[in-house]
Amino acid sequence: MQIGVILGTLPITSILFQPVWSYLSDVLNTRKVLLVVGCVGVSVSMAGIGLSGSFWGVFLSAIAYSIFIAPIGSISTAAVLDYLEAESIPEAFSLIRVWGSVAFGVSSLVMGSLLLEHILDYFSWIVAGIYLLLAGLSLTFAKDEKGISTNDLRGLGALRTNRTLILFLVSMVFIGATLQISINYQTLFLQSLDAVDLLIGIVVSIQALLEVPMMFAVPMLLRTFSMRSIILAGAAILPVRWLLYFLIRDPFWMLPVQILNGVTSISFDVVGVSFIDTQVPREWRATGQGLYGIIFHGIGPSLGLFMAGGVLDLLDVRSIWGLNMVLGVIGLALVFVALWRFSEPCKSSAGES
Numbered sequence: 001m002q003i004g005v006i007l008g009t010l011p012i013t014s015i016l017f018q019p020v021w022s023y024l025s026d027v028l029n030t031r032k033v034l035l036v037v038g039c040v041g042v043s044v045s046m047a048g049i050g051l052s053g054s055f056w057g058v059f060l061s062a063i064a065y066s067i068f069i070a071p072i073g074s075i076s077t078a079a080v081l082d083y084l085e086a087e088s089i090p091e092a093f094s095l096i097r098v099w100g101s102v103a104f105g106v107s108s109l110v111m112g113s114l115l116l117e118h119i120l121d122y123f124s125w126i127v128a129g130i131y132l133l134l135a136g137l138s139l140t141f142a143k144d145e146k147g148i149s150t151n152d153l154r155g156l157g158a159l160r161t162n163r164t165l166i167l168f169l170v171s172m173v174f175i176g177a178t179l180q181i182s183i184n185y186q187t188l189f190l191q192s193l194d195a196v197d198l199l200i201g202i203v204v205s206i207q208a209l210l211e212v213p214m215m216f217a218v219p220m221l222l223r224t225f226s227m228r229s230i231i232l233a234g235a236a237i238l239p240v241r242w243l244l245y246f247l248i249r250d251p252f253w254m255l256p257v258q259i260l261n262g263v264t265s266i267s268f269d270v271v272g273v274s275f276i277d278t279q280v281p282r283e284w285r286a287t288g289q290g291l292y293g294i295i296f297h298g299i300g301p302s303l304g305l306f307m308a309g310g311v312l313d314l315l316d317v318r319s320i321w322g323l324n325m326v327l328g329v330i331g332l333a334l335v336f337v338a339l340w341r342f343s344e345p346c347k348s349s350a351g352e353s
Helices: 002-028 031-051 055-086 090-114 116-138 153-161 163-192 197-209 211-224 227-247 251-257 259-279 282-314 319-340
Strands: none
Touching: 002 031, 002 055, 002 282, 031 055, 031 116, 055 090, 055 259, 055 282, 090 116, 090 197, 090 211, 090 259, 163 197, 163 227, 163 251, 163 259, 163 282, 163 319, 197 211, 197 251, 211 227, 211 259, 227 251, 227 259, 227 319, 251 259, 259 282, 282 319
């Protein structure tokens, strides 16, 4: 019950605070400061978890963690997009994002195979150290502009009339739900198939490592295909992936199926980010990314995990992939309708912006 209280509170806290952080970043021109504050706050919170010897100590530290980690993703993404725009290479976002996939794959494999038995002793301190390092790196960013921004609030208000954006964000509730369900129940499913620990570690890590070549291919893909086509391809693959999960009886078949994750990852973690950037005014870039993060990584996963838990109680872990198929089909339909109104961008020739 206590674990459920903590895990149920964290996404709600993140949903509440992420738009506040992103809005302040755009209005106050304080991306550098907020990144440093967020990273230091996460580091201190994780140290608090490591030192806590009671439920309430862990609970309060976890809430602090959720509050401080909320701005890091959206503000970092906005900073990267600013940099790439200034360098006239907006299509190179995936070449920076790829390092997240590399880190996730390597850390999952290393920590899962070497530190699993002592994970409670080391994990919080490793995370605390990493975010303290990130705080130091954030200090190397260029200075924030001084003063409060005079951004036109009408530009932010216009987002409410952007039906393409609204419908796309609604579709991300269903897409995000399926992806988070997969992350949380993949290990349990493999255990139900009597997979050995080493195979489980490989399956979990390989899905991230397989993203790496796909990330490097994104600039070429964007020169050949439109954003709409790539996003639709990723949405169409999801129900197929969940159907294959549902049919698998031998855990080794999970390995080739993980290849499909590479396509869905670039569709939503890279091209989806760029699509959102085309739908919001530049001066509200962090707010737009914060909104995308709330829905794709917050609201969707929270609802999905709640439904998956109910399915697991009533049926079995395999039935969860049936739920994912239904959610994936709904997400695909909404993505198709949303992007049908998004005109195909012109393909640029080499050397053209």
